[in-house]
Structures are given as structure tokens and as C-alpha cells.
Amino acid sequence: MSARPRVVSLVPSLTEAVAVTLPGVLVGATDWCSHPAGLDVVRIGGTKNPDVAAITALRPDLVLANEEENREPDLDALRAAGIEVLVTEIRTLDQGLRELARVLAACGAPRRPRWLDDAEAAWEAVTPVGPAPDGTPLTAVVPIWRRPWMVVGRDTFAGDLLARLGVRNLYGDHPERYPRIPLDELRAAAPGLVVLPDEPYRFTPDDGPEAFPGTAAALVEGRLLTWYGPSLAEAPRALARDLRAALR
Template identity: 55%
Template sequence: MHDDLGFHVALSQPVRRVVSLVPSLTGAIAATRPGSLVGATDWCTHPAGLEVARVRGTKNPDRSAILALSPDVVIANKEENRELDVRRLREAGVPVWVTDIETLDRAFSSMRRLFDEALGWGVPAWLVEAERRWAEPVRESGRRVAVAIWRDPWMVVGRDTFTGDLLGRLGVVHAFADASDRYPHIDLADLDAGDLDLVLLPDEPYVFTAGDGPEAFARVPTALCSGRALTWYGPSLLTARDDLAAALA
């Protein structure tokens, strides 16, 4: 079988020992078959209280610690993990399944393949329900919305991202969909401009709060929201649509 990047991955099914290097997919695996998850990154914060071996970060995983866990497969992601780490794990004899997710539809199809084809567990009920909820029609509002992800310097979500696609599925216009970069820097004066209807301020990766973020804007309304709802695929998709609709209201 082949992962999302077309790499052939030989797996014995059903898979019993998984190390996840992707926080979103850690949550997905824990929600589906928690006993199979033997390792995760320090950034894998959901579900709360997850007790598995930690293998450092998404960009600097401890490959020796991963090997010591004897996983049947390591789950990685094209954007979140380094190709170097994937290659060296494979060279050490560890099967690595790499996902590639830039849209909501791709998230659903990628996770279906991961659970059904790669892990041999079948499609989980929570995934079926999340697909159903996001398939419900939405009324287009035409509002131009930006998503800030950092300040000093200010950065926003740009082109070809899961978050940008999510905005479109919520009936609003992603203001920076045609940006030259996926996460461009932008002057605050340009962000606080009259052609925007709203700037969303999530709580990750920068932790925007009521006292840190909204006060910088004089013209454009802002709304605090969940970073997980905007950027995580997995079980958070069950509630993300309602959570984000409330923030956009």
C-alpha cells in the first residue's frame, strides 16, 4: 500500500503499536484505539491526560526513542514533520506513513485511508459523523475574514492551507487565499484595513487572549477562537464547525 505521497509502506495488519508525530492524528488515533498508541510528541496535547512515551517535538523527534518503542508504524505529515526524519526512520527499518492534508476533503480522505488501509481498523464512527456534519449546506456571507497566527511580527494564514479551506466551507471569504506564501508576514496597518470584515485570533500557535491581540486593532473587528478548531483535523472536527460559526457570528 502507498501513503499520501505515493511511498510504498509494508505493514502487517491490524497494526498494534503506533507512534504519532502529528498532534491532530494523535488525537484521532487515541479516540479510535487508544491502546495502540505507544508514543507521541511533546506537542500532542489532546486528549488531555494522554499517557504515552514522549519522543520530543514534531521537528526534532528523538529517533532513538522511537526505535526503542518498536512501533509497527510511525504516522507523520508532510507539513509538520521533516523529510530527513522520515527518511532516517525508514532507513532504520521503521515503516512510516506520511499524510498530506491541505483541505477538509483531503483530511477526510487521508484519514479514511490511514485507518482503513494502513492501520486495518476500518473507518471510525467519529470520522463518519464529522464528514456528515461538514457536508451540511452553509449560506455564503461574502464577509472577508483573515486569521492571524502570530504577532510581532504579525503573520496570517495564506494560500493552500487546511485553515483557509475551512474558512470557505464556513461561508466566508478567506482574505489571504491568494497570498504568495502559506503563512505570510503582514504589516499591522495592512491587517487593520478597511477591506476586512473580521480578523480571527486563535489561541495557537500564538496564544491570543482578550488582553493580547484585540487591542492592536482600531478599525477591523476581531474575535478570539479555538486554534484547534481552525487547524486540527481529527475528532476536533466534530465540534469545530459550531465553534467557528459562533466565533464568526
């Protein structure tokens, strides 16, 4: 790999992390890579349907991928074209911090960036929101889609962040990572809180809370709950604020 590598990112979180830390290293990113604002690189399609030919034409030294967000056939095609692919696995905060350090080093970062230290410190100092006012564990359902309803299940980054905030995911032991659960079943589970992120489905004050009458609803920025990158430094404070506001 050259001293200043040419990098393509297939993961929005990693795109932001690399762009903020190593300006100019990225030469391509997906259509969904929305941060940092104004990122000027070649767009190579989606996370699930990248344009392999367009990526190859960019002559990257390295392509960044994630085992959950990207499809193995696409990564195999890139490898077959002689391109090095770094695949991350991030399902907990600790994994995220380690993988971010590995990615940035592979992209040529001479040292660990300050924002990564700030993120680690912010989560170490987090004050849990739970338990519930009556002293019982604070439980939540976390929808990520409707029509059909889908929620955060087991073994997820979002679930780990919520646990650190003192919120137990009611479907954290479900066999599936993102199960489809009928709305009447979600209501019958009687969560103390419903957490409604604005991505991948854009829940809003008028679209989401009305499905859970009588249940506290926290509308949160999805990037703070599911992205691993510079936003991790602000995530514990902002998420705790929004969760507490919903419980008042």
C-alpha cells in the same frame, strides 16, 4: 505489520484520531500531542525535532507524519532504521477526511469510526456565516503569530474550513502559505473580520483584538480551525457561533 500494530504519531491531530479510535495502539507521541487528555504514551520530542533514537527504541510498526508538520530528514532517518512511515498531506477538508480514513485503516481500524461520519455530516450541513451584513463577501485575516505578524495564506486547511463557513481569507491568494505581513498592511487591507485562534500563538481578549481597532475580532479555538480529527464534528457549529458573535 502485527495484528495489533505499535504506532508512533508525530502529528497532534492524528494522535487524537488514533487514540480515540484505537485505544492502546499508540506507544509514542510528540510533546505537543495534548489530546485526548491524559494520553499515557512515551513522549518523543517535538514535531520538528523528534528524538529518532527514542522512536526507534519503541520498535514501532508504523510512524504517522505529515508533509507540513514534520521534516523530511527526520522521516528519512526513521526509514533508514527500517521503520515504515505514513506521510499525510492535508490542506482541505476533503483531503482530511480521506487521509484520516487511510491512517486509521493502516493502524488496524476494522471499520470507519462513527466520529468520522459525524464530522463529514456536520460539514455537509454547515450554514455559512457570510456574506457580511451589507451583502458583500465576508473577508477576514487570520493571524497565527505576532512579533512578527504572520497570517494564514494560500492552500491551507484553515482557509478551506473558513471558506465553507462563508468567510474568504484575504490572503488566500498570497504566494506563501504563511506569509509575514506588517501590521499596518493588515489594517490597510480593511478586512471585515479578524480571526484570532489560540494556537500556535495564544491570542486572547487582551492580546490581539487591540491591534485591529474598529474591526470585528473572533477569538476561536485553534484546534477547531486547524486540527483534523474528532474535533471536526464539533468544529462547524462552534466556529460559526464564534464568528457570528464577533459580527454582532
